[in-house]
Amino acid sequence: MAEQIQTKSNFEEYLRKNRISLIIGGLLILAVIYSYLQNPTSTEAVLASAIRHSTPLVLGALCGLIGERTGIINIGIEGQMLMAAFLSFLTSSFTNSIGLGIFAGILTGALLGLLLAFMSVTLKVDQIIGGTVINILALGITGYFYQAGLTTSGKLQPIAIPGLSKIPIIGSVFFDNPPITYATIILVFVVHYVLYYTRWGLRSRAVGEHPRAADTVGINVFKMRYINTMIAGTIGGLAGAFLTLEAVGSFERAMTNGRGFVALAVMVFGKWTPLGSWGAALLFGFATAMQTQLQFAGTINIPHQFIGMIPYLLTILVLAGFVGRSRPPAAEGTPYEKEG
Numbered sequence: 001m002a003e004q005i006q007t008k009s010n011f012e013e014y015l016r017k018n019r020i021s022l023i024i025g026g027l028l029i030l031a032v033i034y035s036y037l038q039n040p041t042s043t044e045a046v047l048a049s050a051i052r053h054s055t056p057l058v059l060g061a062l063c064g065l066i067g068e069r070t071g072i073i074n075i076g077i078e079g080q081m082l083m084a085a086f087l088s089f090l091t092s093s094f095t096n097s098i099g100l101g102i103f104a105g106i107l108t109g110a111l112l113g114l115l116l117a118f119m120s121v122t123l124k125v126d127q128i129i130g131g132t133v134i135n136i137l138a139l140g141i142t143g144y145f146y147q148a149g150l151t152t153s154g155k156l157q158p159i160a161i162p163g164l165s166k167i168p169i170i171g172s173v174f175f176d177n178p179p180i181t182y183a184t185i186i187l188v189f190v191v192h193y194v195l196y197y198t199r200w201g202l203r204s205r206a207v208g209e210h211p212r213a214a215d216t217v218g219i220n221v222f223k224m225r226y227i228n229t230m231i232a233g234t235i236g237g238l239a240g241a242f243l244t245l246e247a248v249g250s251f252e253r254a255m256t257n258g259r260g261f262v263a264l265a266v267m268v269f270g271k272w273t274p275l276g277s278w279g280a281a282l283l284f285g286f287a288t289a290m291q292t293q294l295q296f297a298g299t300i301n302i303p304h305q306f307i308g309m310i311p312y313l314l315t316i317l318v319l320a321g322f323v324g325r326s327r328p329p330a331a332e333g334t335p336y337e338k339e340g
Contacts, residue, residue: 060267074236085241159178
């Protein structure tokens with residue numbers, strides 16, 4: 001009986017804290033169902049586009065929240081994605097291997113994560129400045145060494161899952177995607193499980209909330225922050241590889257186009273949780289897909305610049321409405337000084 005009361009209380013608390021997100025989600029589901037009944041083909045195309053646009057955002061958000069859960073602010077997601085996209089593309093071009101290109105992107109993200117951890121943990125540089133250094137470094141290096149005319153052996157193609165890909169509405173959206181998109185969906189649940197149901201996740205959250213208490217019980221705060229920031233970097237690197245080897249198949253200067261910063265907004269909107277960040281990324285991806293649909297469908301006679309503003313206006317509204325209501329990890333951005 002007591003357990004049932006506690007479960008009910010937890011459920012009511014969850015509803016209270018997430019009522020706005022649940023209302024938005026419910027309205028979107030109703031809108032999608034109505035749209036599908038009116039035009040199934042167009043609706044499935046927009047939803048599939050939303051998944052593609054949300055993939056780098058949720059990977060960037062996972063990169064950010066893993067670091068911040070351990071106490072390291074990562075403003076350098078944009079730079080990690082851009083540098084990984086560039087080196088993934090170069091590696092794939094010179095080796096004629098998409099697999100090696102993806103590995104190069106992941107390794108690049110890990111090394112930039114190591115650089116951020118070194119600046120934040122060892123040198124105790126202001127973490128905002130450390131992330132900004134990575135962004136400027138990536139933008140400068142990729143712009144300087146960029147070579148026009150390079151091509152890859154192609155890009156990753158969708159793989160339809162037999163049976164599941166034929167389900168109405170969700171079949172072509174979730175079960176007919178390229179490999180990195182599938183990996184992203186799996187990563188959301190893996191990170192959620194590791195963060196909330198494993199000893200490693202408990203220690204990571206403890207380091208991000210109360211590092212001195214964690215140190216007192218024998219947890220190596222410096223080691224946890226180093227490792228988690230590098231793991232986060234690998235996910236940011238995968239986001240970069242997605243852009244060049246799955247989404248586009250080529251590289252252009254500054255092609256991340258602010259996605260790393262939007263990923264930070266997604267992370268905040270998702271309240272520093274993997275599932276919440278995925279939901280927020282889907283919302284932003286849907287807004288971007290709708291923007292593209294409106295621009296090319298020609299159903300609304302307004303300048304395309306205003307339509308192009310939709311995802312960024314949504315970012316501003318989300319930050320204005322949710323930043324004050326979301327509580328980041330208590331020790332976020334604070335260098336740890338070991339006593340004795």
